[in-house]
Amino acid sequence: xxxxxxxxxxxxxxxxxxxxxxxxxxxxxxxxxxxxxxxxxxxxxxxxxxxxxxxxxxxxxxxxxxxxxxxxxxxxxxxxxxxxxxxxxxxxxxxxxxxxxxxxxxxxxxxxxxxxxxxxxxxxxxxxxxxxxxxxxxxxxxxxxxxxxxxxxxxxxxxxxxxxxxxxxxxxxxxxxxxxxxxxxxxxxxxxxxxxxxxxxxxxxxxxxxxxxxxxxxxxxxxxxxxxxxxxxxxxxxxxxxxxxxxxxxxxxxxxxxxxxxxxxxxxxxxxxxxxxxxxxxxxxxxxxxxxxxxxxxxxxxxxxxxxxxxxxxxxxxxxxxxxxxxxxxxxxxxxxxxxxxxxxxx
Amino acid sequence: xxxxxxxxxxxxxxxxxxxxxxxxxxxxxxxxxxxxxxxxxxxxxxxxxxxxxxxxxxxxxxxxxxxxxxxxxxxxxxxxxxxxxxxxxxxxxxxxxxxxxxxxxxxxxxxxxxxxxxxxxxxxxxxxxxxxxxxxxxxxxxxxxxxxxxxxxxxxxxxxxxxxxxxxxxxxxxxxxxxxxxxxxxxxxxxxxxxxxxxxxxxxxxxxxxxxxxxxxxxxxxxxxxxxxxxxxxxxxxxxxxxxxxxxxxxxxxxxxxxxxxxxxxxxxxxxxxxxxxxxxxxxxxxxxxxxxxxxxxxxxxxxxxxxxxxxxxxxxxxxxxxxxxxxxxxxxxxxxxxxxxxxxxxxxxxxxxxxxxxxxxxxxxxxxxxxxxxxxxxxxxxxxxxxxxxxxxxxxxxxxxxxxxxxxxxxxxxxxxxxxxxxxxxxxxxxxxxxxxxxxxxxxxxxxxxxxxxxxxxxxxxxxxxxxxxxxxxxxxxxxxxxxxxxxxxxxxxxxx
Numbered sequence: 001x002x003x004x005x006x007x008x009x010x011x012x013x014x015x016x017x018x019x020x021x022x023x024x025x026x027x028x029x030x031x032x033x034x035x036x037x038x039x040x041x042x043x044x045x046x047x048x049x050x051x052x053x054x055x056x057x058x059x060x061x062x063x064x065x066x067x068x069x070x071x072x073x074x075x076x077x078x079x080x081x082x083x084x085x086x087x088x089x090x091x092x093x094x095x096x097x098x099x100x101x102x103x104x105x106x107x108x109x110x111x112x113x114x115x116x117x118x119x120x121x122x123x124x125x126x127x128x129x130x131x132x133x134x135x136x137x138x139x140x141x142x143x144x145x146x147x148x149x150x151x152x153x154x155x156x157x158x159x160x161x162x163x164x165x166x167x168x169x170x171x172x173x174x175x176x177x178x179x180x181x182x183x184x185x186x187x188x189x190x191x192x193x194x195x196x197x198x199x200x201x202x203x204x205x206x207x208x209x210x211x212x213x214x215x216x217x218x219x220x221x222x223x224x225x226x227x228x229x230x231x232x233x234x235x236x237x238x239x240x241x242x243x244x245x246x247x248x249x250x251x252x253x254x255x256x257x258x259x260x261x262x263x264x265x266x267x268x269x270x271x272x273x274x275x276x277x278x279x280x281x282x283x284x285x286x287x288x289x290x291x292x293x294x295x296x297x298x299x300x301x302x303x304x305x306x307x308x309x310x311x312x313x314x315x316x317x318x319x320x321x322x323x324x325x326x327x328x329x330x331x332x333x334x335x336x337x338x339x340x341x342x343x344x345x346x347x
Numbered sequence: 348x349x350x351x352x353x354x355x356x357x358x359x360x361x362x363x364x365x366x367x368x369x370x371x372x373x374x375x376x377x378x379x380x381x382x383x384x385x386x387x388x389x390x391x392x393x394x395x396x397x398x399x400x401x402x403x404x405x406x407x408x409x410x411x412x413x414x415x416x417x418x419x420x421x422x423x424x425x426x427x428x429x430x431x432x433x434x435x436x437x438x439x440x441x442x443x444x445x446x447x448x449x450x451x452x453x454x455x456x457x458x459x460x461x462x463x464x465x466x467x468x469x470x471x472x473x474x475x476x477x478x479x480x481x482x483x484x485x486x487x488x489x490x491x492x493x494x495x496x497x498x499x500x501x502x503x504x505x506x507x508x509x510x511x512x513x514x515x516x517x518x519x520x521x522x523x524x525x526x527x528x529x530x531x532x533x534x535x536x537x538x539x540x541x542x543x544x545x546x547x548x549x550x551x552x553x554x555x556x557x558x559x560x561x562x563x564x565x566x567x568x569x570x571x572x573x574x575x576x577x578x579x580x581x582x583x584x585x586x587x588x589x590x591x592x593x594x595x596x597x598x599x600x601x602x603x604x605x606x607x608x609x610x611x612x613x614x615x616x617x618x619x620x621x622x623x624x625x626x627x628x629x630x631x632x633x634x635x636x637x638x639x640x641x642x643x644x645x646x647x648x649x650x651x652x653x654x655x656x657x658x659x660x661x662x663x664x665x666x667x668x669x670x671x672x673x674x675x676x677x678x679x680x681x682x683x684x685x686x687x688x689x690x691x692x693x694x695x696x697x698x699x700x701x702x703x704x705x706x707x708x709x710x711x712x713x714x715x716x717x718x719x720x721x722x723x724x725x726x727x728x729x730x731x732x733x734x735x736x737x738x739x740x741x742x743x744x745x746x747x748x749x750x751x752x753x754x755x756x757x758x759x760x761x762x763x764x765x766x767x768x769x770x771x772x773x774x775x776x777x778x779x780x781x782x783x784x785x786x787x788x789x790x791x792x793x794x795x796x797x798x799x800x801x802x803x804x805x806x807x808x809x810x811x812x813x814x815x816x817x818x819x820x821x822x823x824x825x826x827x828x829x830x831x832x833x834x835x836x837x838x839x840x841x842x843x844x845x
Contacts, residue, residue, distance in 0.1 A: 007831065
């Protein structure tokens with residue numbers, strides 16, 4: 001496997017680069033004045049409700065330092081909750097508490113925190129440690145999502161989430177992010193989570209990567225990633241598309257989780273979604289963005305219509321799907337066989 | 348989004364303006380494009396001695412005219428108690444000293460600084476009021492005979508002058524010439540003979556420039572007019588071809604020195620040559636030409652600007668490495684500030700002290716994180732920690748005898764404190780690997796920016812041609828619209844290129 005690719009090769013495969021994304025899409029289609037809507041998760045929560053998009057329940061908002069001192073009594077009511085900075089980026093500062101053990105709060109990883117530790121995290125958030133430019137921030141506590149059973153075998157500790165890139169209201173690419181031991185239960189590809197590319201038409205997995213390299217099985221559970229179908233797929237696409245209607249951000253990343261009880265819930269929106277989704281889908285974004293750009297502005301009015309159009313145009317051919325899995329599994333068995341041979345030789 | 352056309356026009360305009368201005372200043376003031384270009388500077392001192400006879404006294408010294416081969420960069424007169432003025436009459440500049448009452452030996456100085464301009468044209472002031480000369484008899488006949496012999500052998504003014512030189516220096520001497528030379532001096536005769544043939548010629552005096560000479564006299568030469576400028580002749584030798592060491596002093600008035608109210612007057616010249624950076628000379632020139640230049644600032648502010656003007660270069664390196672190469676850094680322009688500090692500390696001591704301060708700071712920061720401090724207080728604590736580390740290291744290294752340790756103070760302390768804070772958070776959240784990636788990236792960018800900023804050529808151009816920053820700006824603007832892949836993406840997206 002080569003580790004470098006020629007730029008012309010990437011161009012032919014329709015790969016969108018960081019510079020092109022910033023200049024040709026983000027700065028062209030995302031109005032600066034709309035950024036606060038997505039940069040502040042609290043604002044996002046409130047605005048998407050207008051589009052009837054479900055979000056996790058908001059339990060508590062902490063705006064000032066002295067409010068932190070008074071939260072013991074409030075937190076005592078909840079066993080499971082998530083603390084988030086309203087303006088954090090890249091999952092920084094998020095604290096997931098999955099249960100209580102006497103005095104202690106138990107993190108997703110099993111680590112135990114005291115009330116003091118939790119308060120320190122809140123204090124860090126409000127003093128702006130995780131916000132861009134160190135501005136004072138707001139911390140909020142929301143209810144913990146109960147993961148849908150479908151993903152039980154293919155996630156480690158945390159909750160998998162689904163990222164959908166929406167361009168001018170049309171869903172163009174989707175990806176399922178699976179937490180691993182390495183990513184500390186976080187669905188962050190950068191920290192070692194697995195990215196699974198999804199067919200726009202069906203929500204079926206078409207490829208999977210970890211650290212930008214193709215994989216066939218989940219690294220912790222060993223479960224194959226080839227036959228996953230994301231439930232409520234059509235509904236997820238429609239919700240993502242509706243987020244465009246309320247934010248009017250042309251190039252948008254919408255992150256969802258599937259709650260066992262409440263179904264799809266929006267976690268956050270991103271005005272600068274990353275590009276790794278292309279590697280997870282084994283497909284470049286550029287041709288799809290061009291196709292949407294070529295559309296008449298007045299072609300489709302509702303989210304449903306846009307989703308229909310996307311399904312019709314961006315569906316992955318069945319052949320392309322199986323190709324990836326065959327190569328990936330062959331590569332894996334190849335490695336296993338090689339290991340066995342090596343063992344034999346040693347013996 | 349601005350249209351492509353106007354944008355490219357703006358970029359081209361900026362770049363063209365920068366380059367044009369730089370070329371103009373190079374041509375006009377001779378500010379060299381390369382550092383360290385040397386130029387010879389001649390310093391000439393004319394000393395006038397005379398005995399004043401007790402009463403109003405005036406001294407008039409003819410001054411060198413504008414001329415092709417030499418450029419006068421500075422002139423001044425030293426003359427205690429005398430009034431001084433430079434006056435111009437009939438194309439000839441003269442220094443004029445005056446005093447109401449003077450008695451006894453007097454000494455006046457006139458100093459001149461010259462640089463060779465590499466130009467060979469010797470004066471283009473057209474001869475005025477020229478009339479062909481006539482001699483008294485019997486000299487007129489003798490002169491006519493000499494010229495009748497010489498004239499057929501010549502084609503133009505120059506060849507005629509040349510033939511005349513040969514005729515005059517032939518042994519044994521022509522009888523007609525002997526007759527004439529008894530009556531006239533060699534130089535007068537030479538000019539007059541040419542004048543009779545209708546060729547403008549004049550007797551001039553020049554100074555031979557030779558380093559370290561004192562009490563030099565002026566030498567007599569002849570100038571012959573042809574093809575719109577004067578050509579130098581030595582009547583005893585022929586045409587003067589090498590004019591690079593000659594300074595034409597007197598062309599119009601008959602005498603060089605005129606003293607009224609004094610006796611025993613004489614003038615002598617001392618000459619020394621110096622090699623000076625071409626820049627120093629050009630700067631003096633440019634400073635006089637424009638008040639609105641960096642050169643007009645006090646020296647202290649100038650040295651400040653020498654550093655400030657390097658900042659855009661560093662910023663350019665960051666833009667290039669982030670947009671084209673795709674390096675990750677901690678803090679966008681933090682590496683440039685570190686690179687500026689390296690300029691003062693030099694590279695190796697700089698890198699070592701930077702790593703030392705940051706790693707010790709990280710150690711202390713890991714303790715601070717257990718103290719549950721508010722962010723602002725924590726950063727403030729780090730600032731104090733950094734100050735403490737700096738002072739301890741400075742004192743220690745000074746005691747050990749490592750002078751390099753003292754340059755530690757050039758690091759921007761607030762930036763260091765923030766760097767430590769960011770690295771620490773990065774360590775807690777993304778692990779030590781990411782700290783190495785981003786910290787190493789920042790250090791690499793800083794070192795590359797330093798390497799470029801430390802080039803003699805970069806420093807020279809950045810300060811002496813500030814307009815070139817417009818070109819840098821144009822390139823940065825272009826990079827700002829670059830939509831191609833980053834070098835790092837060729838690796839990142841390589842699975843897609845399969």
